[in-house]
Amino acid sequence: MDKKIYERPVIIKQQMGFMNKFGSAPANQPLTHIDNVSVVEMAEKYGSPLFVFSEKKIRQNYRNLNRIFKTRYPKVQFAWSYKTNYLNAVCSLFHQEGAWAEVVSEFEYERARKLGVKGENIIFNGPDKTIEGIKKAIEEKAKIHIDHFDELYDIINITEKYNLKADVGIRVNMDTGIYPKWDRFGFNYENGEAVQALKRIISNERLNLVGLHTHIGTYIMSTEPYKIAAQKLVVLANMLIDQYDIKLDYIDLGGGLPSHNTLKGQYLEAEQLLPTLEQYADAITSPLYDLNLSPSEFPTLFLENGRVLIDDAGFLVSKVLANKRLSDGRRSTVIDAGVNLLFTSFWFKHKVRPAQVSSTYTESATLYGPLCMNIDIIRDDVVLPTLKKGEYLVIMYVGAYSVTQWMQFITLRPNIVMITEEGKIEQLRKSENLDYIMEQEILPEKLKEFSI
Numbered sequence: 001m002d003k004k005i006y007e008r009p010v011i012i013k014q015q016m017g018f019m020n021k022f023g024s025a026p027a028n029q030p031l032t033h034i035d036n037v038s039v040v041e042m043a044e045k046y047g048s049p050l051f052v053f054s055e056k057k058i059r060q061n062y063r064n065l066n067r068i069f070k071t072r073y074p075k076v077q078f079a080w081s082y083k084t085n086y087l088n089a090v091c092s093l094f095h096q097e098g099a100w101a102e103v104v105s106e107f108e109y110e111r112a113r114k115l116g117v118k119g120e121n122i123i124f125n126g127p128d129k130t131i132e133g134i135k136k137a138i139e140e141k142a143k144i145h146i147d148h149f150d151e152l153y154d155i156i157n158i159t160e161k162y163n164l165k166a167d168v169g170i171r172v173n174m175d176t177g178i179y180p181k182w183d184r185f186g187f188n189y190e191n192g193e194a195v196q197a198l199k200r201i202i203s204n205e206r207l208n209l210v211g212l213h214t215h216i217g218t219y220i221m222s223t224e225p226y227k228i229a230a231q232k233l234v235v236l237a238n239m240l241i242d243q244y245d246i247k248l249d250y251i252d253l254g255g256g257l258p259s260h261n262t263l264k265g266q267y268l269e270a271e272q273l274l275p276t277l278e279q280y281a282d283a284i285t286s287p288l289y290d291l292n293l294s295p296s297e298f299p300t301l302f303l304e305n306g307r308v309l310i311d312d313a314g315f316l317v318s319k320v321l322a323n324k325r326l327s328d329g330r331r332s333t334v335i336d337a338g339v340n341l342l343f344t345s346f347w348f349k350h351k352v353r354p355a356q357v358s359s360t361y362t363e364s365a366t367l368y369g370p371l372c373m374n375i376d377i378i379r380d381d382v383v384l385p386t387l388k389k390g391e392y393l394v395i396m397y398v399g400a401y402s403v404t405q406w407m408q409f410i411t412l413r414p415n416i417v418m419i420t421e422e423g424k425i426e427q428l429r430k431s432e433n434l435d436y437i438m439e440q441e442i443l444p445e446k447l448k449e450f451s452i
């Protein structure tokens with residue numbers, strides 16, 4: 001038997017909360033395997049930290065949400081939000097399932113094209129589109145969602161200069177009861193700007209109005225805002241039908257459905273707090289039946305969900321570097337994955353589970369990353385078994401906005417693997433090395449030598 005490591009006794013102030021009917025925080029059960037593959041074995045083979053994705057979970061999530069919408073509305077088309085996770089393998093998986101691409105920059109547009117997505121299957125959003133980018137998107141028949149009047153004028157100029165006709169839609173922002181309002185994107189509904197933009201598009205013979213778009217926010221915790229958003233887009237669509245006899249190809253309700261991550265301010269776990277996906281789908285699809293159209297003329301419903309489809313399919317495996325006591329006696333555990341890899345830990349209480357059967361003794365601890373930065377905290381207060389140096393833990397629900405928002409800072413970005421449906425481990429991205437990082441740098445001649 002291993003000799004037990006001596007730990008200095010400490011007196012810990014008990015933080016008593018009010019009695020409540022939920023009982024005490026559950027001790028975290030170990031997560032030794034992901035899709036039947038041993039976490040520790042993966043970490044030992046591919047290094048730590050390590051991002052792991054589950055192909056099975058991604059496909060399940062997609063099929064489930066797609067079914068929920070398709071049973072409620074006859075024409076549904078998903079578009080994968082690239083910025084949520086643009087690993088080639090992840091995008092390809094969604095395209096295999098039938099998703100189009102939703103992009104918010106030319107970089108993302110080019111990624112989708114390179115992966116083999118046709119222009120006509122790309123939804124081009126965002127406030128940052130260059131003249132060349134717009135021209136290409138028009139020529140390739142992408143769905144361009146105009147964000148502001150300056151962009152509308154750019155599009156008009158391009159179509160005149162190059163003698164083109166452009167299919168366009170507009171992004172509409174509106175008051176849905178969500179604050180702060182996301183009114184920096186698109187044309188406002190309440191002040192009449194959206195109608196103004198539509199009228200200008202309709203009156204231009206080079207522009208062909210094909211759709212309306214909104215994306216009301218992210219991690220939307222109730223169904224009501226979606227209902228309001230859909231109702232407002234239906235008012236606009238009906239105005240186009242009644243006054244201009246324009247029947248849109250599609251109405252795009254964006255993304256924003258929440259994953260099962262719990263926000264920092266939330267007391268209850270997300271699973272207990274959030275509406276079901278069916279309830280969201282009802283809120284989004286019901287208002288569409290108020291369109292002044294016969295069912296055969298109904299527009300396609302586009303959805304651009306990111307987070308909800310990928311978050312719980314991503315795991316971050318991390319190794320314990322050290323345990324220490326803070327000056328006030330609190331336990332802290334230092335792990336090798338920090339906020340540089342997990343930007344989302346600034347606002348989510350990511351679930352953390354040990355990767356091996358560990359001590360049965362639990363204690364609340366702060367989980368620090370390895371960076372020399374005070375803000376490098378993965379969880380400020382999490383009940384965990386007392387993990388030993390060298391043991392692993394798994395940070396859960398990290399599939400969304402992690403491997404796109406991560407930054408190269410102090411340490412190198414690690415390997416990413418995927419467990420396939422067949423139980424194979426495929427490497428999706430190689431860990432970075434010094435050469436890769438230095439490759440883009442140019443050291444001026446006069447700085448190449450020094451003597452110290």
Ligand SMILES: *Cc1c(COP(=O)(O)O)cnc(C)c1O
Pocket residue numbers: 081083084102104125126215217218219254255256257304305306307308400
């Ligand atoms: C980010 C984004 C999405 C995806 O949002 P999620 O909250 O991840 O579902 C969809 N559409 C647009 C325009 C976006 O900017």
